[in-house]
Amino acid sequence: MSLSTALGAALSGLNVAQSGIDVTARNIANVGTPGYTRKVPSQVNALAGGEGIGVRREAAQRQIDEFLQQQLRVASAGAASLNVKSSMLGRVDALFGAPNSNASIAGSISALATALQELAGNPEQPAARQALLNQAGNFAAQLNTMSRTVQDLRLEAERNIAHAVEAANALLKTISEVNNQISQRQASNQSVGDLQDKRDMAIDELSRLMDVKVTNRDDGTVTIFTSGGQLLLDRTPVTLSFNEQTQLDATSSLANGGVGTITLNAGTTSVDLLAAGAIRSGAIAGYVEMRDTVLTQAQAQLDELAAQLALALSEETVPGTAAVDGAAEGFEIDTAALLPGNSMTLSYTVNGVPSTVTIIRVEDPATLPLTNAATANPNDTVVGINFNQPMADIVAALQAALPPEVVVSNPGGETIRFLDDGAGATSDINGLSALVTPASLADGSTGMALFVDGPSGKIFSNSLDNPPQKTGFASRIQVNPAVIADDTLLVAYDTNVPLGDATRAHDLIDRLTGQSRYFSPQSGIGGTASPFNGTIDSFARRLVSFQSSQAANAQRDAEAQQIVASSLQDRFDAQTGVNIDDEMSNLLLLQNAYSANARVITTVKQLFDVLMSIGR
Helix, strand or coil: CCHHHHHHHHHHHHHHHHHHHHHHHHHHHCCCCCCCCCEEEEEEEEEECCEEEEEEEEEEEECCCHHHHHHHHHHHHHHHHHHHHHHHHHHHHHHHCCCCCCCCHHHHHHHHHHHHHHHHHCCCCHHHHHHHHHHHHHHHHHHHHHHHHHHHHHHHHHHHHHHHHHHHHHHHHHHHHHHHHHHHHHHCCCCCHHHHHHHHHHHHHHHHHCCEEEEECCCCCEEEEECCCCEEECCCECEEEECCCCCCCCCCCCCCCCCCCEEEEECCEEEEHHHHCCCCCHHHHHHHHHHHHHHHHHHHHHHHHHHHHHHHHHCEEEECEEEEECCEEEEEEECCCCCCCCEEEEEEEECCEEEEEEEEEECCHHHCCCCHHHCCCCCCEEEEEECCCCHHHHHHHHHHHCCCCCEEEEEECCEEEEECCCCHHHEEEEEEEEEECCCCCCCCCCCCCCEEECCCCECCCCCCCCCCCCCCHHHHEEECHHHHHCHHHHCCCCCCCCCCCCHHHHHHHHHHHCCCEECCHHHCCECCCCECEECHHHHHHHHHHHHHHHHHHHHHHHHHHHHHHHHHHHHHHHHHCCCHHHHHHHHHHHHHHHHHHHHHHHHHHHHHHHHHHCCC
């Protein structure tokens, strides 16, 4: 090796050492900088004609565990989703009240029962009647307020989705721009580590909004997909749009377009990401779940409580009348008093097989056919009949829905008759009754429509016509204005009933706290095969306990997921973060290398000086 070659090698070593010191200095300067990862200087043996002539520095590199990074992003998305759910469920729990609290909805039902008991003890006292009306009004107002709050929370989730989609678009644009810069610099063998850090910070932020998968390309760029497989970024980003709604109510849903959806737009391609199930985690998924599932269920619980309370206090069971036609026997019932949503229950036996059918009155044929979920009773078969047509057509529709051994007819007026086929053991009509909600407050029925649908005093009959009357009923429930105008109706269930009669008050207490009824599984309480069966006050207590349990479980899940995410973050930081002790040790090595290369240069200079002095 000539002195010139040695000098060149030493100079290259000096340059590499300088570059290493520069990288180490930047590492030390960025201790604690969010998103910064430790850069490692890279060098290779420089060759010329197959022989080493020194060392060549290359672009500083990051040392990233990509599998661990993806795990961290998945965990971060899960944590973001659960944090959203925990936060909002905590507010819903506070809305429903604490178990055994007088301020909860269960406490309000208990207060209503207490007011009824006081009325039963002093039915002739105006103060007792007004106290009951005040408590009923307070409870209705509480349900109204809770319903509005639930819809406000849904609207808040709607706005947060809009903001998150806007942020996701901005992040995708940033990632695309940095992608291009990385591709250009990598092509010219320039360092891209800091740009990769910037891109990773944007991807990490995007992963907290929605679950994403990242694929690295050979040119240094990345491709991003949702976990559902929808492409978000290749060479250029897609555009996400969200048709934000400014008003929501209990009828607003994704199915009817009442709430916004996220659409992916790429050229002429348009994909509904929510309908496709492409977003499964992250803050966006958390807000969508709250808006469309959790808060919708909370509204359904309030509506179910309001509906069953109104029905429990007002419904009357009207038994069918025995009917005979030749050898055929059965029952008949007058349907004139049936309102939409009211029902008849028919039980019969055909060829030894007993059956129970619930026949529900509807007036909008578009709602037909009804499913068995139209009632909470797991032991019946539901048949919806359009009563907004001639009686002959009603009878024909009933006959078509029932076996031929059950003969349906109209003996006159609005009476419907159900008879066996008169063939002895072939069929039997075992019973017939109707559940009606009388509009009159003094028709001899001890029940009463204390609560109605809206300030106009519309009777709540649980109509299934579109939209179903129960949907959003908690936001509309009111004390019957006729009772407010004449509080003696709380006692006088018929003409000539004295004000000292406590019959109606005792019956209302029993309906509220003593009689069990089925509650819809759509409320989240009970299942289809085993729906919740209990009193109104027991259902109210169950709702409070349910929300308390939901909030506690969500908080535990969020805390557990945060521990997982924090643990992965610590592992990632330990691998990629800057350690001062390591950097200082590396700095000493670089310092020694720099000094050694400088000493080589000095020695070569001295040798050149010796050569130049020869022959003087």
